[in-house]
Amino acid sequence: MYQKERLDQILQIVKRNGYVTVKFLVESLHYSNATINRDLNILEKQKQIKRTYGGVEYVEMQGTPLKFRYLIMRSAKLKIAKKASEFVRDGDMIFMDSSTTTEYMAEFLSTKKNLTVVSNNMTLLGKLSEYGITAICLGGRVVEPPSMLGGEVMLENIMKYRVDRCFFSSGYCSEDGMLNSAFMHKLMAQNSRKAYYLVDGGKLDLSRRAKSFGMSFSDLFCVISDHEFSEEVKKKYPDTQFVKV
Numbered sequence: 001m002y003q004k005e006r007l008d009q010i011l012q013i014v015k016r017n018g019y020v021t022v023k024f025l026v027e028s029l030h031y032s033n034a035t036i037n038r039d040l041n042i043l044e045k046q047k048q049i050k051r052t053y054g055g056v057e058y059v060e061m062q063g064t065p066l067k068f069r070y071l072i073m074r075s076a077k078l079k080i081a082k083k084a085s086e087f088v089r090d091g092d093m094i095f096m097d098s099s100t101t102t103e104y105m106a107e108f109l110s111t112k113k114n115l116t117v118v119s120n121n122m123t124l125l126g127k128l129s130e131y132g133i134t135a136i137c138l139g140g141r142v143v144e145p146p147s148m149l150g151g152e153v154m155l156e157n158i159m160k161y162r163v164d165r166c167f168f169s170s171g172y173c174s175e176d177g178m179l180n181s182a183f184m185h186k187l188m189a190q191n192s193r194k195a196y197y198l199v200d201g202g203k204l205d206l207s208r209r210a211k212s213f214g215m216s217f218s219d220l221f222c223v224i225s226d227h228e229f230s231e232e233v234k235k236k237y238p239d240t241q242f243v244k245v
Contacts, residue, residue: 006031007039014049014058018183018214019155021055052152057183076200076226079245081105084167084198084224090114095158095166095188096124098148101198102167109133118161120154120184122147136161150184158187165221166192172203177217177233186215194221201227 009029014020025036040056043049050057081101085108088094092112096102098121106124109115110131117128118136123146125135140154166188173179179197189195197220204227217223217233222241229242 003039006035007043010036010039011043011048011058014056018181018186019055019057019152020183023054025056055152057151076202076245077101077104077198079226080198080200080224082108083243083245084196085109087165087194087196087222088112088115089164092116092164093118093161095119095161095163095168095192096121097166097168097185097188098124098144099169099198101169101200103127105167106131118158118163120149122149155184155187158184158191161191163192165194165196167196167198169198170203173197173199175204175230175233177229177237179215179217181214183214186219189215189219195219196222196224199223199225199227201225 006029010025013025013028022033022036022040025040026033029036040049040051044051048059050059077100081104084102085105088109090113093116096105096117096119098119102119103121103124106127109117109128110133112133116134116136117125118138119125120138120140122137125137129135138149138154138157140149140151140157142148143150166185168181168185168188170179170181170185179199197217217237217240220237220240222243223229224243224245226245228244234240234242
């Protein structure tokens, strides 16, 4: 296999999973540790991946700045966040990611009793702690100032918890139920009894986006959206609930 082909394969594996270990790449592609590490150094210089101790993260193309994401589809996000909060029960322990949609849930969780929230969003945790909610930070490095955390430490810490529910969003998803989730979202879903995906209709136009998908609706307990998914899609995922706001 030529180096370019190998680089393309490595990038596709990392892109598909969000995060993988060097050991996983060595075993998957059947090349030596030295060869894979040389290839990873090349991809990192090209700013397509970011290396961490023993692992590799996919580097997403820079998207809309955080301060503007709070404004995009704000009305729909608030409706989705309010509906999502209705699924949270007193006494729950939940994961919440660093998306603006889940951050909007904070004000609707203020009346919950004995609630524990585990998140990589320090701003969200600060708001929740003001309501007397137990707020646990996943740690890690700042990947988007001022308060979004990521990296290997954050991923390892997710594995320490078994929670009742997780709530997350992502940059976009396809009409037929594929979403560009990060490896973080996979771990949160795997370590939750029920996974809820929050998606507004503005994230469904893929005509100008790279199709990089990490999960599908089959990995979820519930999809909450202002978009009405087709009956065909609902039949395709019979074990997933669809809630329209």
